[in-house]
Amino acid sequence: MAAMHSKNMQRGSLAKSVSCNASVFPCVTNKMYRTIPSPPLTAGSSFSASPLRIHRISKFATLEQRSSSVIVKASVGKPWKPKDCRLVLEDGSVWTGHSFGAKGTEIGEVVFNTSLTGYEEIMTDPSYKGQFVAFTCPHIGNVGINFEDGESAKCHLGAIIVRDLSLTVSNYRSRVTLDEYCKKENVIGIAGIDTRSLTKALRDTGCLVGVITTDSSKSVDELVKMAKGWTIVGKDLLSVVSCEEPYEWRTGTHAEWEFAPHAVNLASTMPPFHVVAYDFGIKYNILRRLASYGCRITVVPATYPAAEVLKMNPDGVFFSNGPGDPSAAPYAVENAKEILGKKPVFGICMGHQILGQAFGGKTFKLKFGHHGGNHPIRYNPTGRVEISAQNHNFAVDPATLPSGVEVTHVNLNDGTCAGMFYKEKKAMTIQYHPESSPGPHDADICFEQFMDMMKAERTPIPVS
Ligand SMILES: NC(=O)CC[C@H](N)C(=O)O
Structure with a gap:
């Protein structure tokens, strides 16, 4: 493993x-x-x-x-309390359970995540904006919530769906229970759901829009109608979760958790690279990994003009992960087009999809997406297989890419495009999450490849 x-x-x-x-x-x-x-x-x-x-x-x-x-x-609710929460899907199915966290009514696209650890990181990943996450791991909440592992400053997802909400917390780092956290973040939770059955249903039908509610006055018909009238497709959520002003980031992975000491050694051998990172909902661990490899990062809002980025004369430009439909943010694609070829660029997940469009390709929606911590990815140039962390519902269609763009990574579960390299434009992309958090670290090497691209630009290799 x-x-x-x-x-x-x-x-x-x-x-x-x-x-x-x-x-x-x-x-x-x-x-x-x-x-x-x-x-x-x-x-x-x-x-x-x-x-x-x-x-x-x-x-x-x-x-x-x-x-x-x-x-x-001792913890949060009692398992014998009445079922007071409903998840109603657009196909008309009704899933009843025990509410925790916030009360109210919320709408979103229901996806399942198969990770066995890391619900805190998953809940704070801004890429889940507009979605409800059903955890296939049956026991959630047992390590509580600490204030160090969040992947952003808040919980962006619409609701969480769990089989068994832990009644107790056991973790020396925990500060609040999951129930308390969801209340504070105004996130509705539903427990006691047969998440295995829900996952199988979503695998058959594909992702469905759902409405979650603790309001017993709403009829099922009303809720189904609400669900049918909503879609994540075509919504620009990047600018919703992005930062408002540029800011600097310098902190790498804490020494206690550093798993790739060679990154730090590498960083100590040269002056830091300056990377401008487009924040489409950037995860902290991406920033930490870039910093661990020796980058000084200027994070800029999703709509920040490319001309301003180029004025900073960075060593490289990074395009982050982010929520929703990649074809709903044409401004990001235009900015990417302007930067391509001028600076080495690296895109992760939404960044990969934005760059894919900037190359000339198209994105499409997968049936139920990839959300989990154990997807096998083949790196074509060497045949090496990585076990990867995933969270996306859209993908780049390789058939639409111009010649010159190499599909470097393939998801071995379904053969979809998981990474690209466009040599002429000095661009590399990864559809999944090399920063992990949560997940395995096999793909961390991508950050090193980005450093190599920037290094090559800084000191061009002499032609013999
Ligand atoms: N993690 C991400 O960046 C997700 C990208 C995009 N929102 C998708 O679902 O495909």
Whole structure:
């Protein structure tokens, strides 16, 4: 299996332990805190044998500090409360469950995500704006919410759909429960949904628009009509989630979580590259990875004019991930066209789709998209297969690309285009998420390839 982020591995093991503990620690009551002694952590001891706990201490605490005191916080709703929330899909199906988080009514496109860890990163990925995420991982909420792993400053998605909302939280880094977080972020959650069945339905029909509501006065017909009258296609969501003003970013991956020390070594060998990054809903970990490889980044709003970007004379230009339909942001394609060939460029996900259009290609909507942490990707030039993190519903149609554009990466699940290289224009693109967060790190090498492109421009290789 591909190398996973140490933080994810840690959380994965905690997650497993908690689901066992929940059943052996039924005495916790709602909103109760208490301190209990922690069992010593000895070599070979299993987390699953430990009682439930939330450590209210620093992420950077020593193991001793981490195990010295524990706080148990009983959690969020009761599983026996009445089903008070409905998810109604445009095909007329009604899924009832227990509400958590915010109350109200929300509309969005329902997608399923198959990642086993990382619900915090997924919820804060701005690319999910306009969508409801159904987690196929059956137990969600068990590691709570910390304030360090968010991929943006807020939760952009419309709603979350889970099988089993954890009644307890066990993670020394957690600060609030998932229920509390959803309330604060005004996100509706629905629990007790048979997400396996929902996922199979979405795989058969393709993505469907849904309305989620805690309002019992609304009839099913009314909700189906609402769902049928809405679509994500043609909506420009990039400018909605983008920053308003340019800003600088310099912070790389924290040393505790750095998984590619060679990035840092590489960065120390040369002056930093200046990269201008278009923010279409940029994930923090993209910025961190660029910074770890030695970039000084100026993040600019989605609509920032290309001429202004070129005036900054950067070493390279980056086009970020982002929500919604890539064909609904023609201004971004025009900016990309103006920059292409003048500076090395790199696009991830929405950035790949925007650059694909700027090359002259077209995008189309996939049946149910790719959302998860284990999609195999083949890098054609070497045949190397990466296990990758994915989150997209649209794709570039390779048949529409002009000659000169090489499809470098292929998604082995369905053969779709997962990456391109346009040598003449000094452009590389990746449809998935080399920054992971959450997900495996196999594709981190893409960042190094971008550095190589910028390096080649800085010191041209002499022709012999
Ligand atoms: N993560 C992304 O950038 C997603 C791109 C686009 N919104 C899609 O669904 O295909």
